[in-house]
Amino acid sequence: MTSPSNRHALLADKLVHPQFPRAGSYDLEWQFQNAMGPNPLWLAESLSELLELTPGMRVLDLGCGRAVTSIFLSREFGVQVVAADLWVQPHENWTRVAEAGLDAQVMPLHAEAHDLKFAHGYFDAIVSLDAYHYFGTDDLYLGYLVQFLRPGGQLGICVPARTDAAEGTVPLHMDDAWDWDYHSFHGPRWWRRHWEKTGKVRMEHADLLPDGWRHWLRWEQLTALEGSAEWRKESAAWAEKLEEDAGQSLGFARVVARTPGG
Numbered sequence: 253m254t255s256p257s258n259r260h261a262l263l264a265d266k267l268v269h270p271q272f273p274r275a276g277s278y279d280l281e282w283q284f285q286n287a288m289g290p291n292p293l294w295l296a297e298s299l300s301e302l303l304e305l306t307p308g309m310r311v312l313d314l315g316c317g318r319a320v321t322s323i324f325l326s327r328e329f330g331v332q333v334v335a336a337d338l339w340v341q342p343h344e345n346w347t348r349v350a351e352a353g354l355d356a357q358v359m360p361l362h363a364e365a366h367d368l369k370f371a372h373g374y375f376d377a378i379v380s381l382d383a384y385h386y387f388g389t390d391d392l393y394l395g396y397l398v399q400f401l402r403p404g405g406q407l408g409i410c411v412p413a414r415t416d417a418a419e420g421t422v423p424l425h426m427d428d429a430w431d432w433d434y435h436s437f438h439g440p441r442w443w444r445r446h447w448e449k450t451g452k453v454r455m456e457h458a459d460l461l462p463d464g465w466r467h468w469l470r471w472e473q474l475t476a477l478e479g480s481a482e483w484r485k486e487s488a489a490w491a492e493k494l495e496e497d498a499g500q501s502l503g504f505a506r507v508v509a510r511t512p513g514g
């Protein structure tokens with residue numbers, strides 16, 4: 253472990269980046285402690301650039317984890333967020349939400365993505381950061397989820413991805429380090445086709461987050477060095493994979509669509 257002042261400098265150096273000006277203003281230790289994978293604020297900020305979010309909108313943050321993205325979206329855009337997650341309990345998220353002073357704007361909820369209890373047409377937008385690939389690759393899922401959007405509502409995700417050229421392959425240099433579940437990482441072209449073919453949405457955007465792999469690498473290197481014991485080994489392994497891959501096949505996909513009408 254580094255000394256507290258060196259640690260702060262290291263966090264600032266790794267966490268503040270001109271591509272994410274909004275995220276850079278959030279407490280560095282808070283970001284670090286509450287992440288469950290790649291930096292959620294970076295993913296949320298880069299997705300938010302592609303969405304129209306206005307004060308008072310009702311937003312579902314599906315698979316919100318520790319609700320840091322729900323807090324970010326509510327604070328930055330004045331939206332009302334339902335922070336829904338399976339693994340993290342709502343009372344844990346409630347503490348974080350209340351500490352952020354957003355108890356009137358963010359409602360934590362325990363939810364399973366296939367068994368949502370909302371009224372059809374309730375949300376103006378549904379977002380999912382580093383979570384949709386756990387449940388959204390099923391051909392039938394999009395049609396189920398968009399029932400909860402109003403006509404003209406937005407669906408936006410940012411997820412770990414393969415480049416389009418690498419779709420469906422195992423990176424040669426990762427033969428031994430490739431888990432079967434990484435096959436849920438898909439490229440922008442795959443996601444576009446996956447959603448478009450349903451006829452349930454109008455596609456607005458599908459790309460790889462610019463320099464996504466570099467940001468991911470920077471984050472894993474930091475977590476390998478300074479993260480909790482639980483994450484260090486895994487992060488070191490990811491940092492190694494990402495460095496070797498150098499953006500040839502790994503990154504993040506940003507995908508945005510709208511329901512018809514509205």
Ligand SMILES: C[S@@+](CC[C@H](N)C(=O)[O-])C[C@H]1O[C@@H](n2cnc3c(N)ncnc32)[C@H](O)[C@@H]1O
Nearest residue numbers: 289292315316317338339364365381382383386
């Ligand atoms: C890697 S974590 C990311 C959490 C958060 N979005 C972030 O970026 O920090 C993936 C999240 O997806 C959620 N998740 C996975 N499967 C789910 C499901 N079937 N229904 C609801 N949430 C799910 C988990 O509970 C977990 O918190």
